[in-house]
Amino acid sequence: xxxxxxxxxxxxxxxxxxxxxxxxxxxxxxxxxxxxxxxxxxxxxxxxxxxxxxxxxxxxxxxxxxxxxxxxxxxxxxxxxxxxxxxxxxxxxx
Numbered sequence: 383x384x385x386x387x388x389x390x391x392x393x394x395x396x397x398x399x400x401x402x403x404x405x406x407x408x409x410x411x412x413x414x415x416x417x418x419x420x421x422x423x424x425x426x427x428x429x430x431x432x433x434x435x436x437x438x439x440x441x442x443x444x445x446x447x448x449x450x451x452x453x454x455x456x457x458x459x460x461x462x463x464x465x466x467x468x469x470x471x472x473x474x475x476x
Contacts, residue, residue: 427473435465 439458447454 424473424475431465431469431473435462438465 439461442457442461443454447457
C-alpha cells in the first residue's frame with residue numbers, strides 16, 4: 383500500500399519536506415546578513431590584533447633593544463609566539 387500526500391501539498395526537492403503552495407518559502411537574508419556582520423567583526427578584531435602585535439614589537443625594539451641585534455631578534459620571536467598562542471586560544475574560530 384502506497385502512502386499518499388494530502389491534497390495541496392508538494393515536496394520540496396532540496397528539503398524533502400511537504401510545503402503548502404500557499405505558504406511562501408522563508409528567506410534566509412537575515413542569517414546571511416548576520417553571518418556577514420560576524421565575519422566583518424572577526425576580520426576587524428584580527429586586524430586590530432595584528433596592529434597591536436606590530437606596535438608591541440616596535441615599541442619593545444625601540445625602548446629596550448635598539449643596539450642589541452640578537453637579543454632583539456630573540457625577544458621579537460618570543461613576542462610573536464605569545465601573540466600567536468593567545469590568537470589560537472581566544473580568537474580562532476571554534
